[in-house]
Amino acid sequence: MLSKVLGCGIKGIQGQCVEVETFISNGIPNFEIVGQVDNSVKEARERVKAAIKNSGFDYPNRKIIVNLSPALLRKEGTGFDLPIAIGILLASGQITTKLSEILFIGELSLYGSVKPIVGVVSMVLAARNTGAKLIFVPHENFEEASIVKDILIVGVNSLLETVKYLKGEPLPEQICLQSRFEKEKSLVLDFSEVRGHTEAKRALEIAASGGHSVLMIGSPGSGKTMLARRFASILPEMNYDESIETTQIHSISGKSKVTGLIRQRPFRAPHHSCTVASLTGGGQIPKPGEITLAHNGVLFLDELPEFRGESLEALRQPLEDGYITVSRLLFTETFPSKVMLICAANPCKCGYLFDDGRCKCTSSQKTEYFKRISGALLNRIDMNIQVDSVSYSQLENDFSSETSDQIKRRVVEAREIQVSRYKKEQFNCNSWLPMNSFKKYCKMTAEASGLLETVYSEGKFSGREYTRVIRVARTIADMDKEKTIQIAHMAEAIQFRMLGLEGGKTNDREIGDLDLAIANKRIK
Numbered sequence: 001m002l003s004k005v006l007g008c009g010i011k012g013i014q015g016q017c018v019e020v021e022t023f024i025s026n027g028i029p030n031f032e033i034v035g036q037v038d039n040s041v042k043e044a045r046e047r048v049k050a051a052i053k054n055s056g057f058d059y060p061n062r063k064i065i066v067n068l069s070p071a072l073l074r075k076e077g078t079g080f081d082l083p084i085a086i087g088i089l090l091a092s093g094q095i096t097t098k099l100s101e102i103l104f105i106g107e108l109s110l111y112g113s114v115k116p117i118v119g120v121v122s123m124v125l126a127a128r129n130t131g132a133k134l135i136f137v138p139h140e141n142f143e144e145a146s147i148v149k150d151i152l153i154v155g156v157n158s159l160l161e162t163v164k165y166l167k168g169e170p171l172p173e174q175i176c177l178q179s180r181f182e183k184e185k186s187l188v189l190d191f192s193e194v195r196g197h198t199e200a201k202r203a204l205e206i207a208a209s210g211g212h213s214v215l216m217i218g219s220p221g222s223g224k225t226m227l228a229r230r231f232a233s234i235l236p237e238m239n240y241d242e243s244i245e246t247t248q249i250h251s252i253s254g255k256s257k258v259t260g261l262i263r264q265r266p267f268r269a270p271h272h273s274c275t276v277a278s279l280t281g282g283g284q285i286p287k288p289g290e291i292t293l294a295h296n297g298v299l300f301l302d303e304l305p306e307f308r309g310e311s312l313e314a315l316r317q318p319l320e321d322g323y324i325t326v327s328r329l330l331f332t333e334t335f336p337s338k339v340m341l342i343c344a345a346n347p348c349k350c351g352y353l354f355d356d357g358r359c360k361c362t363s364s365q366k367t368e369y370f371k372r373i374s375g376a377l378l379n380r381i382d383m384n385i386q387v388d389s390v391s392y393s394q395l396e397n398d399f400s401s402e403t404s405d406q407i408k409r410r411v412v413e414a415r416e417i418q419v420s421r422y423k424k425e426q427f428n429c430n431s432w433l434p435m436n437s438f439k440k441y442c443k444m445t446a447e448a449s450g451l452l453e454t455v456y457s458e459g460k461f462s463g464r465e466y467t468r469v470i471r472v473a474r475t476i477a478d479m480d481k482e483k484t485i486q487i488a489h490m491a492e493a494i495q496f497r498m499l500g501l502e503g504g505k506t507n508d509r510e511i512g513d514l515d516l517a518i519a520n521k522r523i524k
Contacts, residue, residue: 001025001091001092002021002023002024003087003090004087005020005022005083005099006020006102006104006130007068007079007082007084007104008079008103008126008127009073009075009079009123010076010252011073011074012286012333012335013249013288013292013335013336014126014248015119015124015127017126017127018073018083019067019069019070020066020068020080020086020087021067021068022067022084022087022091023064023065024064024088024091024092025062025063026062027062028063029062029063030063031049032064032065032066033045033084034066034067034068034071035075036072036073036074037068037076038075038076041068043078044080044081047107047110048084048085048088048108050110051081051085051108051109052085052088052159054111055160055163057094057163058092060091064088066087068080074285074330074331077117079105079106079107079117079123082106082114082136083103083104085159086099086104086166094163095166095167097166097167097168099166101132102135103123103130103135104135104136105117105120105123105135105136105137106138107138113157113158114138114139114156114158114159114161115138116138116141117138117141118251118253118254119251120144120251121145121147121244121247122251124145124148124153127151128148133152134152134154135153136154136162137153137154138155139156141155142154144251144260147244147247189229189230189233189404190230190403190404191233191402191403191404191407192401192402193226193230195390195394195401196223196390197223197390200223200227200387203383203385203496204231204234205410206383206475206476206479207340207342207382208231208234208407209411209414209415209478209479210414210429210430210431210472210474210475212340212431212471212472213380213431214340214382214384214385215344215381215383215384216228216342216387217345217346217347217384217386218344218354218387219346219347219352219354220346220352222354222387224387225302225344228298229267229269230404231267231340232264232265232267232298233404234404234408234411235265235408235411236408238262238263238264238265242296243261245295245336246266247261249295249336252288253287253288253293265298266293266296267297267298267300268294268298268299268300269300272301272306272307272308273308274311275308276314280311280326281324282326284328284330285331286326286331286333286335288335289324289326291315291324291339294337294339295336295338296338296339297340298339298341299339299342300342300343301342301343303344303346304373305346305369305370309372309374312374312377313376316376316380319341323335324337340431341380341381343381345370345373347369348365349361349365349366354389355389379465380464380468382468382471382472384496410479414479415429418430418478430471430474431471433474435467438467441474442470442471443483443484443485444484444486445486445487447486448473448485448487448489448490451490451491455469460498461497465497468497469490469494469497470485472493472496473485473489473490473492474489476489476493477489
């Protein structure tokens with residue numbers, strides 16, 4: 001006897017529906033699972049056999065062959081237990097219901113209970129897109145699965161409960177949690193707690209408004225980490241598609257429990273001792289790394305020069321392209337990696353170069369410290385900020401700081417301008433504006449163009465830095481609600497690239513006949 005039910009596997013971060021074909025015939029009792037399966041799927045034989053018996057059903061003591069199709073797709077994980085068990089019951093005549101539009105996901109215990117798995121969101125999305133009308137998932141995965149619209153989802157606790165529903169028992173009245181998208185958790189960290197740092201907060205507001213990357217350089221305890229950890233509080237909320245994509249990634253990673261639609265943008269802060277694989281993704285079957293877990297959000301690298309050189313170099317391509325391809329001997333997977341990179345670093349080994357008289361580093365140590373970071377990586381960072389230590393009077397008396405909500409409102413306004421401008425494009429913020437679109441979207445005055453030409457002609461910028469300065473200037477103009485980039489916008493954007501990194505010293509901001517300090521007064 002032959003049966004066919006639907007299950008689902010994972011490829012990269014996407015789900016892929018799998019046909020579970022079961023054939024029961026006379027012969028020496030045997031149970032084989034074929035279709036390019038790993039050991040976790042092969043072990044389903046013992047789990048399924050015990051679960052069927054302990055749920056009160058008859059296990060056919062005959063030759064059983066289960067084929068997971070398509071055979072070219074590598075199958076891994078324990079989520080095929082439930083569809084395999086249902087397929088055996090269907091092939092042995094213990095279930096007679098038509099199951100062509102029903103998909104099953106779940107791991108079985110020896111007692112027959114259905115246990116949770118990872119990657120449920122991607123599987124439910126794949127099932128909906130394939131045309132399935134009903135999905136049975138582990139009850140503990142129900143909240144996570146129910147964020148997907150336009151498909152009926154049932155959370156089950158056991159194999160016996162699943163069969164009862166298939167035989168006509170009324171489905172449970174379970175609350176769909178799609179309304180979770182409308183809820184927002186309040187953030188504990190707020191910019192109102194930050195004393196001083198006016199220039200740094202201005203830079204972070206620009207970065208949030210355009211999706212730009214930032215490097216903060218300052219003495220230990222000057223406030224770099226404090227500022228970075230509050231950066232997420234001023235970012236605009238994700239739309240539904242971004243939230244679904246982010247939830248997919250975190251569901252597949254299995255590194256954190258997903259109980260509903262992720263609304264807040266991710267903030268990932270890996271330790272500087274992390275490996276290349278943990279940062280970019282890896283494993284025998286590639287899994288997402290930190291840069292993918294930060295997709296649509298923030299990747300914060302504290303103590304940047306302390307990271308391993310190979311780890312930082314591995315970030316160059318994904319920061320530029322917005323995706324990363326992880327290749328292993330048998331598998332190659334591509335993961336998204338559109339992140340806002342926030343970095344923090346001391347200006348020298350001891351950290352006190354900016355504090356008069358406190359630095360203990362030699363000249364060679366000052367020069368060598370930032371050589372740990374390649375120019376190619378620094379080229380991909382849009383804005384450099386010097387974060388100075390705050391004075392005692394600022395700590396005691398500066399209680400007029402804006403809240404994150406106040407800053408966020410301006411950020412959202414600037415982002416809305418960009419979304420409207422790029423509504424016909426494949427991108428929606430300035431940080432991903434391609435160079436071939438500059439003439440269309442980055443019109444600038446003759447003075448602004450002349451200032452940029454002067455800086456570039458003097459060899460201050462590379463070609464990549466040229467594009468990044470224009471993108472930042474476009475964001476500053478959007479914040480001022482200007483359609484054309486003015487000289488003040490360009491001057492401020494250029495200043496955020498003028499922090500020298502050799503020995504932590506600041507470059508001269510006067511360029512040719514144009515004094516940036518004078519131009520900057522127009523901003524104020």
